[in-house]
Structure formats: C-alpha cells, structure tokens
Amino acid sequence: MSTVRRTPVTEALKQLLSTATNRPVQVTHAPLDPATGERDSYPYIVIYPIPGGSLSGPPFCGQVQDATFVYQITVFGQRDDQVDTVLDDVRAIITERQDGSYVHDMPVAGMKVTLRDSVGSTGRLDRDGQIFRSEEDFNISVTSS
DSSP states (O other): OOOOOHHHHHHHHHHHHHHHHOSOEEESSOOBOTTTSSBOOSSEEEEEEEEEEEEEOOOTTOOOOEEEEEEEEEEEESSHHHHHHHHHHHHHHHHOEETTEESSOOOBTTEEEEEEEEEEEOOOOEEETTEEEEEEEEEEEEEEO
16 A cells, blocks of 8 residues: 655645746745855745645555645735735646646656645735735645555
8 A cells, every 4th residue: 555645745836836936935934045045035935734634544455545735835025915916826826727637737756636725815914024924725635546
C-alpha cells in the first residue's frame, strides 16, 4: 500500500503558486531573496499547513489511501490592492476548472490530486504597520497511486 504524505503535496502547491503567480512563495515563513538573504519583495505568499482534513485507509483489499490536507494561504503586500489582486489570483490558480480539469496542473509524485477547493476566507484585510495581509483556507485532496 502506498502511504499519502503531506510534504510532497505542500511542495507541489508551493511550486504551483510560485510558477503561476511569478511571486515569491514560502512555507511557514516569509520568503528570502536568494541574492541578499533578506525578506523578498512584496507582495509575497506564505503557505501554512494547518490542522484539519482527513486521512482514510484503503477499502478492504485495496491498495490506495486518500487524504485531504488543509492549507492557509496568506498574501502580504504594501498596499491593500496588491493583497486583494494576488489572493484573487491564488484562488483562481488553485480552484479554476475548464472542461472538468484544473486549468493549472499540480503534479504530485506518487499521488493523484482529486480535489482543490476553497474552504473560505475571513474576508478581512489586516494591516500591521505598513504591511497588509489577508488569508484564505484551501483543501487539497489526493489519493495514492
């Protein structure tokens, strides 16, 4: 039986958002500029794996395992319109479908992504000094292959 692991799903989500938005993306902390080692330019995206979701074993005599992982995607920017625009882009990149398939592919080695959906947003735009941020939660469901 193939076991479903969160790390490859998280890395695939990071790669998807980084490529499709052309913005800096990091998991659990602000992205750093590789040239300077300082925090990267705004706006940027931080992925937080959060508790929740589900894991289910294979059916009787089955060989696959299913899991749903929950992620909070937070966008940070110097202006409120930056944050709103990038979060709108993130939502579309993760959830948008055309002809029954996701518009943006998210390959995960050894797994098939079966569902990507928004769990919801607080709808709140927060400001801390000169930095704006807003977040939205997403479910990513996979099955082992």
